[in-house]
Amino acid sequence: MAFIIAGLIGAMFDAFAWGLAITGISYITWHYLQLRKLHIWLKNPDLKDPPDSYGLWGAIFDDVFRLQNRQKKSRKRLKAVIRRVQDSTTALRDGVLMVNNNGELEWWNESAGRLLGLKEQHDIGHPITNLVRAPEFKEYFEHSQYDTPLEIPSPVNHEQILQITLTLFGKKDRLIVCRDITHMKQLEAMRHDFIANASHELRTPLTVISGYLETFIEYKDQVPSRWGRALDQMHQQSQRMENLINDLLMLSRLESGHDLQHVKVPMPAVLKRIQNDALELSAGKHTITMECESVDIIGNESELCSAFSNLIFNAIKYTPDGGEVHIKWFKDHKGLNLSVQDNGLGIDSMHIPRLTERFYRADPSRHSETGGTGLGLAIVKHVLLRHDGQLEVKSAIGKGSTFTCHLPASRAA
Numbered sequence: 001m002a003f004i005i006a007g008l009i010g011a012m013f014d015a016f017a018w019g020l021a022i023t024g025i026s027y028i029t030w031h032y033l034q035l036r037k038l039h040i041w042l043k044n045p046d047l048k049d050p051p052d053s054y055g056l057w058g059a060i061f062d063d064v065f066r067l068q069n070r071q072k073k074s075r076k077r078l079k080a081v082i083r084r085v086q087d088s089t090t091a092l093r094d095g096v097l098m099v100n101n102n103g104e105l106e107w108w109n110e111s112a113g114r115l116l117g118l119k120e121q122h123d124i125g126h127p128i129t130n131l132v133r134a135p136e137f138k139e140y141f142e143h144s145q146y147d148t149p150l151e152i153p154s155p156v157n158h159e160q161i162l163q164i165t166l167t168l169f170g171k172k173d174r175l176i177v178c179r180d181i182t183h184m185k186q187l188e189a190m191r192h193d194f195i196a197n198a199s200h201e202l203r204t205p206l207t208v209i210s211g212y213l214e215t216f217i218e219y220k221d222q223v224p225s226r227w228g229r230a231l232d233q234m235h236q237q238s239q240r241m242e243n244l245i246n247d248l249l250m251l252s253r254l255e256s257g258h259d260l261q262h263v264k265v266p267m268p269a270v271l272k273r274i275q276n277d278a279l280e281l282s283a284g285k286h287t288i289t290m291e292c293e294s295v296d297i298i299g300n301e302s303e304l305c306s307a308f309s310n311l312i313f314n315a316i317k318y319t320p321d322g323g324e325v326h327i328k329w330f331k332d333h334k335g336l337n338l339s340v341q342d343n344g345l346g347i348d349s350m351h352i353p354r355l356t357e358r359f360y361r362a363d364p365s366r367h368s369e370t371g372g373t374g375l376g377l378a379i380v381k382h383v384l385l386r387h388d389g390q391l392e393v394k395s396a397i398g399k400g401s402t403f404t405c406h407l408p409a410s411r412a413a
């Protein structure tokens with residue numbers, strides 16, 4: 001419109017082109033000035049209200065102003081949420097850390113700083129493995145398999161034990177949670193010590209009692225016959241108590257985590273010995289067969305011997321007379337394996353996951369006949385754990401069971 005009027009006025013004075021040119025320049029200058037106003041306004045956050053204008057520019061300023069206000073409100077809301085999350089994590093007794101996909105520390109709460117000795121500002125952006133220098137932590141962090149938590153001494157206080165749990169999120173970022181478990185460890189140690197000490201103290205009086213009972217039984221014909229049966233039962237029960245104490249001592253030794261010497265264990269010879277003991281226990285009531293590859297293993301002989309004999313003796317105890325027990329020691333692509341297969345009573349599948357718990361019995365009525373301690377499979381589990389192995393149980397009621405110990409190929413001698 002302005003251009004038409006300018007053109008007409010210009011034409012009246014015989015300067016049509018000049019009219020158009022002057023109007024065009026004024027129009028562009030005005031737009032430039034509005035654009036500049038917008039630029040200055042956007043660059044200067046202190047200027048709150050939009051610049052005065054009209055027409056199209058006035059509408060643009062109003063729209064931008066409205067958008068800005070909306071953005072400010074949502075930013076405020078987000079800040080409040082972040083502050084709340086930060087406040088709640090600060091109040092946590094567990095340490096929480098966020099590490100980016102390069103392994104650099106991004107954020108941590110107060111407890112994490114206290115437990116790991118991190119310094120605000122100074123440690124931000126540094127690789128976490130440089131700040132927590134325990135080699136086990138570095139290995140665990142780089143492994144990317146965080147199913148089980150890691151326990152390490154605190155870098156600040158070596159008497160404090162920390163449990164570290166790692167979770168992957170986003171693009172290989174990691175969330176680390178660290179918890180002080182010193183008190184729990186102390187209680188656990190107290191429990192172990194108590195069981196070990198009590199078992200140890202009970203052993204001596206029990207040995208004396210069983211010794212005397214054995215002597216009495218030797219002269220059974222000299223005592224009244226009604227005492228004979230009582231003596232037999234007392235002797236039997238004292239032997240059960242001795243077995244129980246020996247198993248408890250063995251378990252507490254295994255749990256104490258003391259590393260025994262690991263040497264080459266001649267498996268064929270060890271298994272032959274256990275097979276002979278099993279034949280004696282079975283007293284000809286079972287068929288016991290064995291297949292044994294000539295592969296030796298690196299480990300602790302007495303621990304392995306105790307685990308394997310527990311499995312083989314169980315197979316005899318829980319297989320009725322006339323049954324078969326097959327022992328197989330073999331190597332396959334996964335590693336070394338010892339399987340003990342029987343065609344005995346079998347176990348209901350609901351009991352299988354709990355069999356390695358202490359004193360857990362699949363069928364309590366059976367154990368009164370077998371006289372077991374209920375600790376055998378717990379011992380097997382601990383021995384295997386100490387040899388980086390695991391136990392697999394397959395069983396069906398009335399059909400029999402197969403207990404297989406899987407050990408890593410790296411343990412082959």
Ligand code: ADP
Binds near residue numbers: 363
């Ligand atoms: P126990 O001293 O009672 O034998 P274990 O820890 O050795 O204790 O075994 C736990 C339970 O597992 C046993 O009570 C028994 O019910 C079951 N069990 C173990 N081995 C066998 C087997 N070969 N066949 C059937 N049941 C078994």
